[in-house]
Amino acid sequence: MVVVRTVTSFGRSGTFDWLYQRVTALVLIAYTLFIVGFIFFSDDFGYESWSALFAQSWVRIFSLVTLLSTVVHAWIGLWSVVTDYITNRMMGPKATALRLLVEVLLAAVAVIYVVWGVEILWGV
């Protein structure tokens, strides 16, 4: 019995990857509705109300959770794309190197965004 096992997926298994992707999608929807709702329904939308909003800890935490959700969601999705199109079956051994390169770049972008995001959220 040949069983496919990979260590590069995000979760412990395909099941958890699937679950993480759905849960993070819900967080992204909630945050999008929250921010768009705030912009459209606040009477005096501007610098004052915006900075007052982000002065609250729970908004910063919600924002950070959303940022982390984006990273997890994007990683699982893009890992699927990369393993669909850059395969050893189609390209030979060089696919491994190319896939690794793309994955390292994605991981680097993810780390940069998270650190940068924390800096922005708690920096002002």
Place this chain on the structure above:
Amino acid sequence: MLKVSIYRYNPETDKAPYMQDYELDTEGKDLMVLDVLELLKAQDPTLSFRRSCREGVCGSDGMNISSKNGLACTTPLSEAAPKGKLVLRPLPGLPVIRDLVVDMEQFYEQYKKIEPYLQNDTPAPAIERLQSPEDREKLDGLYECILCACCSTACPSFWWNPDKFIGPAGLLQAYRFLADSRDTATDERLSNLDDPFSVFRCHGIQNCVNVCPKGLNPTRAIGHIRNMLLTRAV
């Protein structure tokens, strides 16, 4: 006159595959695509295709008929060539052996992986393992699969990863044994499907449902497997 364009490839003589045009007088009859192939083979004996039962039971003549996978023997011209032009190609994604004949090895490898036979570790009863009518009903819509490969070869996930993704046909059969009240290997079966490829490369686009000549629904079966995996995991 019916215009027919057929994918031809003989690896022993052709550098590359090409489309060959034929014309056939159907005498106004609404023939099945397989009848057309048989009549054309009488004209040109080099034309190769698989066939056996000619009534949609054996699954030998799965092919790409005017851009949609189906069985040649049960697809009428009125459906496949309403404007008098029929285009026949081999099932997409599998290696071509010759003309419309494909190498099904990858497809059967995936079928083999799901261990498509009843496994029961309890002592065999004297006569037979009984099943209630309700439990038997759970196998409806699953056992009818004839393994023609129309669904799996219509699935982009199977095109990209035929060595890792089990594909709709294999997964429909995987669920057929997961759903069987007489099978006791449910947990082992689920463990073998829990990786990111075997089941989870299905993104639910339902190409499989769209082409199945038996009207089965592999996407729904895959959804049931996913729910079983989730229930076990969380």
